Amino acid sequence: MNLQYIGLEEINGPLVFLDDVEGVGNEEMVEIKVDDGSVRYGRVVQIVGKRVAIQVFEGTNGISLDNTRATFTGHPVEMGLSKEILGRTFNGSGKPIDGLGYVYVDERRDINGLPLNPVARIYPRNYIQTGVSSIDALTTLIRGQKLPIFSGSGMPHNDLAVQIVKQAKIADGDGSNFCIVFAAMGVKNDVARYFRRSFEEAGVMNNVVMFLNLSNEPIIERILTPRFALTAAEYLAYRHDMHVLVILTDMTAYSSAPRVSCRAREK
Numbered sequence: 001m002n003l004q005y006i007g008l009e010e011i012n013g014p015l016v017f018l019d020d021v022e023g024v025g026n027e028e029m030v031e032i033k034v035d036d037g038s039v040r041y042g043r044v045v046q047i048v049g050k051r052v053a054i055q056v057f058e059g060t061n062g063i064s065l066d067n068t069r070a071t072f073t074g075h076p077v078e079m080g081l082s083k084e085i086l087g088r089t090f091n092g093s094g095k096p097i098d099g100l101g102y103v104y105v106d107e108r109r110d111i112n113g114l115p116l117n118p119v120a121r122i123y124p125r126n127y128i129q130t131g132v133s134s135i136d137a138l139t140t141l142i143r144g145q146k147l148p149i150f151s152g153s154g155m156p157h158n159d160l161a162v163q164i165v166k167q168a169k170i171a172d173g174d175g176s177n178f179c180i181v182f183a184a185m186g187v188k189n190d191v192a193r194y195f196r197r198s199f200e201e202a203g204v205m206n207n208v209v210m211f212l213n214l215s216n217e218p219i220i221e222r223i224l225t226p227r228f229a230l231t232a233a234e235y236l237a238y239r240h241d242m243h244v245l246v247i248l249t250d251m252t253a254y255s256s257a258p259r260v261s262c263r264a265r266e267k
Helices: 133-138 157-167 188-203 221-240 251-266
Strands: 003-006 010-013 017-018 028-033 040-050 050-054 069-076 078-081 089-091 106-109 127-129 178-187 208-214 244-247
Touching: 003 089, 017 178, 017 221, 028 050, 028 188, 028 244, 106 221, 157 178, 178 188, 188 208, 208 221, 221 244, 221 251, 244 251
Parallel strands: 089 208, 178 208, 178 244
Antiparallel strands: 003 069, 010 017, 017 050, 028 040, 028 069, 040 050, 078 106
């Protein structure tokens, strides 16, 4: 049974607070209906007794304390998945923004993921060829491993990310089961257009799943972007037996989002 509460106790930045709430869980998804009839989404980020803090993805502008209706869905934030996500572009909340309509959903998965047994992993031996000589020769990207790339202010890290997406391939096989999940966080509109245009002109977009969180969008959405990206990558890898390269850019923009969230929660 879904629980609905009318009215809010407090609004603080990207957070709204409710009192006398029972039977909800941490990370539970919430539908918030505002006065104009539109629906926003949030998640439970803190429970203290019967007081609940809800993080609103689309921001709290226009939300009133009196008439807002909050409905607890009874499940965490989930993403609808199928192999049709290949070649599609989503925003930081996992909603399609490429004008191609909704994705046919084969299954829904919790974006918080499931624990993996590290002992059960196959020892990584093969590598992914990025086409960048300094990476392939000196810091080879082994399958199943992470490779951080640090960049200074003004350096062309976006160009490097695009180059890797264009040129990356697995070292063996014909590449038919290889794809890339690309997530950009806190980028400007012109940078987002540059990413999309570059992938389309290079003819690789059909093998890319793209998530774009723009700098003018709510900063809280940035926390969810890598979770949606990794959920899509796990689905393609474990359900469809694909080799998946995940590229997240940039982590500096992402790291500011949890700090803003914590500050709002402490006030």
